[in-house]
Amino acid sequence: MKFVDVAGVNDILPGKTRHVETKGIEIVLANVAGKIYAVSERCGHMNAPLSKGTLYENIITCPLHHATFDVRTGKMITGMVEHPLPDLDKAPKETQDEYRAIGMLAKGIRIHDLQSFPVKIQGDRVLVTIQ
Template identity: 50%
Template sequence: MARDIVRVAAYHDIPPGRMIYVEIDGLPIALANVAGVIYAFSDSCRHEGGPLSSGVLIGETVTCPWHGWTYNVRTGKAIVPPVGIRIPTYETRIEGNDVFVVLDWPD
């Protein structure tokens, strides 16, 4: 597997309780600041592809603005049925004021 570590934002661009949208090589990713910790996850809701970064963030929960599906931003697990559904999550790193997302690509 190939691994990319990509700078996606400045830390101060994502205030606590807020989300932003980024794209890495065509992959839509949402970044959320939960109490100072930055989480990265797929920006596409598993229901109909709604933009999660445009939804509502309450604690570790993001709600899709289209139909209300909710996910834990830390684990990607759906909060309400169907509970077995997940969105992809990605490792983040903070170096100084820079936010990086770690992506593992298949070879």
């Protein structure tokens, strides 16, 4: 297994994430209580950037549809969460129908687990393996 240097340990504070890219692969690094994990940067639902989401303990939440994943394993925990748009009922009927149709399409998209990447800390550097 060949490890690639992607970031400094101090670049990812506890409870925070960082987007990196190596060999054309986007990765989100997550610091969970001082331990660094690496998973696919793109949500397994609709490709949103997970580094723009939130990290709480070991759970990363997608900023787009709020699906959650365990950064230790890449496994999906919860799927898409619907959030009604405020005042949608006041919008023109065509707009309401369009948003409902988009919501139905988004619900039908299967959510995939994230790819997890092995991490090694060497000195003050974070290294990952791309397989």
